[in-house]
Every structure is written in C-alpha cells, then in structure tokens.
Amino acid sequence: MRSQGFNEDSTASARYLIAKLWWRLAPILRANRNRVALALLCLLGAKAGLLCIPFLLKALVDGLDTDSGQLAIHVILLLVLAYGAARLTNTLFAELRDTLFGRVTEKAMHSISLQTFRHVHSLDVDYHLNRRTGGLARDIERGTNGISFLLRFFIFNIAPTLFEITMVAGILLINYGAEYAAVIVVSVLLYGSFSFRATRWRTQYVREVNAADSDSNTRAVDSLLNYETVKYFNNEAFEAERYDVALDIWEQARRKNRLSLFALNGGQALIIAVSQTAMLGMAAMAVDKGSMTLGDFILVNQFMLQLFMPLGFLGFVYREIKAALANIERLFGVLEEGVSIQSEPDAGALSVIEGRIRFAEVDFSYREGSEVLRQFTMDIAGGETVALVGSSGAGKSTVSKLLFRFYDPKGGAIEIDGTDIRSVSLESLRRAIAVVPQDCVLFNDSLRENIRYGRPSATDDEVDQAVEAAFLNEVVERLPDGLDTVVGERGLKLSGGERQRVSIARAVLKEAAILIFDEATSSLDSHSEQAVMAAFRHLAGRHTALVIAHRLSTIVDADRIVVIDRGAVVEEGTHASLLAAAGKYAELWQIQRRAQA
Ligand SMILES: Nc1ncnc2c1ncn2[C@@H]1O[C@H](COP(=O)(O)OP(=O)(O)OP(=O)(O)O)[C@@H](O)[C@H]1O
Numbered sequence: 175m176r177s178q179g180f181n182e183d184s185t186a187s188a189r190y191l192i193a194k195l196w197w198r199l200a201p202i203l204r205a206n207r208n209r210v211a212l213a214l215l216c217l218l219g220a221k222a223g224l225l226c227i228p229f230l231l232k233a234l235v236d237g238l239d240t241d242s243g244q245l246a247i248h249v250i251l252l253l254v255l256a257y258g259a260a261r262l263t264n265t266l267f268a269e270l271r272d273t274l275f276g277r278v279t280e281k282a283m284h285s286i287s288l289q290t291f292r293h294v295h296s297l298d299v300d301y302h303l304n305r306r307t308g309g310l311a312r313d314i315e316r317g318t319n320g321i322s323f324l325l326r327f328f329i330f331n332i333a334p335t336l337f338e339i340t341m342v343a344g345i346l347l348i349n350y351g352a353e354y355a356a357v358i359v360v361s362v363l364l365y366g367s368f369s370f371r372a373t374r375w376r377t378q379y380v381r382e383v384n385a386a387d388s389d390s391n392t393r394a395v396d397s398l399l400n401y402e403t404v405k406y407f408n409n410e411a412f413e414a415e416r417y418d419v420a421l422d423i424w425e426q427a428r429r430k431n432r433l434s435l436f437a438l439n440g441g442q443a444l445i446i447a448v449s450q451t452a453m454l455g456m457a458a459m460a461v462d463k464g465s466m467t468l469g470d471f472i473l474v475n476q477f478m479l480q481l482f483m484p485l486g487f488l489g490f491v492y493r494e495i496k497a498a499l500a501n502i503e504r505l506f507g508v509l510e511e512g513v514s515i516q517s518e519p520d521a522g523a524l525s526v527i528e529g530r531i532r533f534a535e536v537d538f539s540y541r542e543g544s545e546v547l548r549q550f551t552m553d554i555a556g557g558e559t560v561a562l563v564g565s566s567g568a569g570k571s572t573v574s575k576l577l578f579r580f581y582d583p584k585g586g587a588i589e590i591d592g593t594d595i596r597s598v599s600l601e602s603l604r605r606a607i608a609v610v611p612q613d614c615v616l617f618n619d620s621l622r623e624n625i626r627y628g629r630p631s632a633t634d635d636e637v638d639q640a641v642e643a644a645f646l647n648e649v650v651e652r653l654p655d656g657l658d659t660v661v662g663e664r665g666l667k668l669s670g671g672e673r674q675r676v677s678i679a680r681a682v683l684k685e686a687a688i689l690i691f692d693e694a695t696s697s698l699d700s701h702s703e704q705a706v707m708a709a710f711r712h713l714a715g716r717h718t719a720l721v722i723a724h725r726l727s728t729i730v731d732a733d734r735i736v737v738i739d740r741g742a743v744v745e746e747g748t749h750a751s752l753l754a755a756a757g758k759y760a761e762l763w764q765i766q767r768r769a770q771a
C-alpha cells in the first residue's frame with residue numbers, strides 16, 4: 175500500500191487538513207457569502223417545518239380522540255392543512271437550500287481543479303517523468319469530489335443534526351421528563367462513539383480500496399497509452415494478465431471493505447432499534463397509566479423517527495467524510511508537491527540583445543553518483559550556429575535541457591548575454607528559446623492548431639507562412655484535409671520527419687531569439703533529412719542556434735562544431751579544422767563516411 179501522511183488515528187492531523195482546506199475555501203465562501211447566508215436561512219426554515227410536525231400530529235390525534243373531547247371538524251381540517259404546509263415547507267426549503275448552495279460547491283470545485291492543474295504544470299520535469307498519469311487524474315477527481323461532499327455535508331448535515339438533537343432532547347425534557355431526554359442523549363452518544371470507533375477501524379480497508387483503485391487505473395491507462403508497443407511485442411495477453419492481477423487485488427480490497435461496512439451498518443441499526451424500542455415502551459406504559467395521551471405517544475414516536483433518520487445518515491456522512499478527507503489529502507499532496515525549478519521571487523525578465531550563450535564549468539547529474547556533464551564549458555556568440563556532436567548518451571540533449579532550465583546545474587553556471595539564467599524569470603527565459611525536441615509529440619488536434627501552438631495568438635496567415643518556412647507544404651498538399659487534418663493521438667498519424675517539421679513550424683511561430691534543434695535525423699531518410707535541415711537552416715540564419723547532430727553530413731557548414739564525449743568538451747572548431755586535427759571528430763567522420771559508402 176502506498177504510504178499516506180494523513181493518519182485518521184490522530185485527530186490533530188485531520189484538524190490540520192481541515193484548516194488547510196478552510197484556507198483554500200474561505201475566499202470562495204466569502205465571495206459567495208449572500209448565497210451561503212440564504213442557504214443557511216433555508217436550512218433554518220426546513221428545520222422549523224420539521225419540528226412543527228410532531229406537535230401538529232399530537233394535536234390532531236388528541237383532537238380526534240372522543241375520550242378527551244373531540245375538536246370541531248373545521249379545526250381538525252385546519253390542523254391537517256397546517257400539517258401539510260409543515261411538510262411542504264420542510265422539503266421545499268431543503269431543495270431550495272441545495273439548489274442555492276450547489277453553485278458555491280461548483281465554484282469551489284472549479285477553483286481547486288484549476289489550481290491543481292496549474293500546479294501540476296508548474297512541477298519539475300522529474301515529477302512528470304515519475305508520475306502515473308492515470309493515478310494522478312484519479313487523485314484529482316476524487317479529491318475535488320471529496321471537497322464538494324465535505325462542503326455540502328458538513329454545513330448542511332452534521333451541524334444542523336447536532337442542533338436538532340439538542341432541540342428534541344430539550345423538548346422531551348421539558349414536556350415529558352428527564353428519562354425521555356436521557357434515552358435520546360444516551361442512544362445518540364452510544365451511536366456516535368460506536369460509529370467513530372468502527373469507522374476508524376474500517377479506514378484501513380477504505381485506503382486499501384483507494385490504493386488498489388489507483389493502481390489498477392494506472393495500469394490500464396499506461397497500457398492503453400502504449401498500445402503500439404503492446405502490439406509490437408504481441409503482449410496483449412501479458413497486459414491483460416497484469417491488469418487482471420491488479421483487478422484481483424482491487425476485488426479483494428473491495429470485499430474486505432464491504433464486509434466491514436456490513437459490521438458498521440449492523441451495529442448502528444442495532445443501537446437505533448434498541449433505543450427506539452425502549453422509548454416506545456416507556457411511552458406505551460405512560461399512556462396505559464394515563465400520564466400521557468395518545469397524541470403524546472405519537473409525538474414521541476414521530477420525534478424518534480425524525481431524529482434517527484438524520485442520525486442514521488450521520489453515520490454514513492461521517493464515514494464518507496473520513497473517505498473524503500483521505501481523498502482530499504491525496505489531492506493536497508499533489509498541490510503541495512514542491513517545485514525546485516522556479517523563478518526567484520524578485521526575478522526580472524531576461525532581455526536578449528545579442529543572444530550570447532555561455533556554459534561555464536557546468537557539472538550535472540540526474541542521479542547522485544552518475545555524472546552526466548563534467549566541467550562542461552562552451553561559448554556561443556550571438557547569431558552563431560553551433561553544432562554539438564558526440565556519441566549517444568554523451569549528454570547532448572542534457573545540455574539543451576539545462577539551457578531551457580528543465581534542470582539546474584549542480585555546479586558552474588549558464589549565462590545568456592552575461593546574465594545567469596537562474597536569476598531571471600523562468601517565463602522570460604523559456605520565451606526566449608525555441609526548442610525543436612528530439613522526439614516531438616503532437617496534440618490530437620488539427621495540424622493547423624498543432625502549429626499554432628507555437629504562438630496561440632498567431633493568425634491563419636502567420637501559420638501559413640510558418641508552414642512554408644518549415645517546408646511543410648508538400649506534406650500539407652498530400653493530406654486529405656490539408657491543414658485541418660487531425661493528426662491522431664500524439665501525432666502518430668504523421669511520420670517522424672513530418673512531425674519534426676511541424677515542430678520547426680512551431681518554433682518559427684514562437685519567434686524566439688535562441689533556437690535549439692535536437693536533431694533525430696538518424697530516423698529520417700535522406701530526402702526528409704534534406705527537407706528538415708533546409709527548414710532548419712532557413713530558420714537558424716536569423717538566430718543564435720544550437721544544433722545537436724547525429725549525422726555529421728548535416729552540420730558541415732555550421733559556424734562551429736563542438737565535440738562532446740562523456741559530458742565534457744573534447745574538441746571544437748570548424749569542420750575543416752577538426753578534420754585537419756585528426757582527433758575524435760575526424761574519427762567519427764571517417765566511420766560515418768565508410769558506413770555511407
Ligand atoms: N531524466 C533522466 N534521468 C536519469 N538519467 C537520464 C535522464 N535523461 C538522460 N539521462 C542519462 O543521461 C545521459 C545523457 O543523456 P542525453 O539524453 O543527454 O544523451 P544524448 O547525448 O542526447 O544522447 P542521444 O544522442 O542518444 O540523444 C544518458 O546516460 C542518459 O541515460
């Protein structure tokens with residue numbers, strides 16, 4: 175089972191959670207205070223109607239009783255009408271209250287969902303690499319539902335029910351004596367403490383179910399996302415088996431959960447039945463002795479019925495609130511997930527003038543103990559195109575991720591126009607850099623909207639220009655619906671080279687001063703490679719550009735070539751000078767030439 179910080183055994187942590195929840199919800203309640211106040215008034219109206227009912231019933235029964243002097247028929251009819259009105263008042267106000275407050279609940283859910291969504295997008299790349307998308311979506315959904323539940327039931331169920339119990343106990347005490355009030359108080363206390371204990375004991379099963387639920391969901395989503403890989407390896411049966419195992423665990427957890435719920439409900443029903451029987455027995459004996467009228471008997475019975483209805487519900491609400499709190503806690507876990515890559519509080523905007531880039535003795539590792547960059551130093555002049563070459567895993571993509579501040583270096587510094595990139599706002603830094611990533615994925619939307627993603631405010635004309643600049647015309651012409659073709663999940667209906675040119679078109683639209691091109695042309699045929707490189711060169715002419723290259727033939731005309739090996743620069747110069755130096759680059763060049771021949 176996944177570990178959870180929220181421990182229901184300690185009311186202190188529950189209180190802390192509620193305080194945090196309150197802190198997030200208070201502004202929403204305050205903004206809607208008129209609605210909240212109206213809803214509370216409706217609640218009072220509904221309860222007032224409810225409290226009248228037993229008295230009207232008593233008056234009716236006594237009025238109909240020939241022994242104690244029958245009332246005139248018009249008075250009886252008036253009482254019947256009053257009874258009907260009281261019932262109507264009760265339900266009408268209750269409905270009105272729910273309708274009024276529903277809007278507040280929806281606003282709260284809206285706000286919290288949006289906050290969470292924003293926050294998840296602000297989290298570090300590392301978080302996203304480690305997260306489980308299916309589970310995360312579940313946690314958010316369950317958490318917001320939990321908040322909605324808590325809002326509705328705490329305000330409109332728990333507090334009013336406690337109020338009602340006090341009122342009824344008071345009425346019985348004044349009208350019929352201490353023993354009736356005592357039965358009410360004792361049974362309510364018994365009921366409360368039993369529910370509390372039993373629910374606490376059950377929590378472990380509820381948690382098991384939640385964890386199993388998340389797990390099986392994660393498994394299913396992950397498997398469905400990777401449908402292609404599943405098919406490549408004929409692993410449908412294997413996937414189904416793994417899902418089956420997850421579902422088995424879920425089923426077991428649900429079984430335990432259901433059995434424990436049975437024990438809880440059974441216990442509660444027993445307490446209610448015993449106290450109701452005791453109360454009616456007392457009232458029946460009193461009627462027999464003549465100290466109570468038939469109407470009093472009906473009144474007592476009606477109060478009991480009315481009181482135990484919400485009380486029975488209170489047990490359910492209490493359980494659900496516990497579950498809601500556990501769900502909200504998971505949601506808050508997401509909301510409180512720390513961000514390590516963020517702007518300094520007083521960070522200014524980066525203003526790129528020349529577009530000079532400097533990596534100064536940068537050390538970096540993804541994990542403790544396995545260095546990826548060691549004393550990596552590289553200077554790129556404004557407007558220069560520098561190619562970064564080296565074997566797979568040498569750290570080339572890492573260099574681009576550091577410049578984009580997906581991660582911070584462990585040592586050294588990265589500067590743009592002499593300013594450390596950690597000292598400027600993240601937003602301005604990322605606005606200044608356009609990245610054509612090594613593997614670009616697209617949204618399942620039209621080609622046009624995917625390109626426009628580079629700058630959502632771009633006009634159709636600007637999108638068309640970007641299409642031209644990225645040499646995408648021939649692709650668009652071939653597509654049945656042109657730019658309006660939907661590209662499929664993650665853009666998989668386009669080829670790798672086509673996707674990459676879409677990426678370039680996006681970068682064109684972004685109009686950033688610095689360009690990073692993490693080339694994956696090894697996956698492209700020569701024709702596509704030519705098209706991609708032509709598109710890139712066209713774009714790079716006006717920018718400071720860093721090209722990560724696999725096939726050296728594509729970067730022979732770069733202003734400068736930097737050779738990286740195991741995270742450090744080993745050589746740099748132009749193509750000609752590096753060949754003349756007969757070092758690592760010349761060796762790579764020879765290998766690729768021979769392979770081509
Ligand atoms: N998120 C990550 N967590 C842990 N290790 C990583 C992560 N990303 C990359 N690495 C490791 O860092 C090293 C450098 O990776 P990088 O992606 O920079 O290589 P590269 O030079 O771009 O290779 P390629 O030419 O294959 O794209 C690799 O050994 C890789 O396994």
Ligand SMILES: [Mg+2]
Pocket residue numbers: 570571572612692
């Ligand atoms: Mg790479």
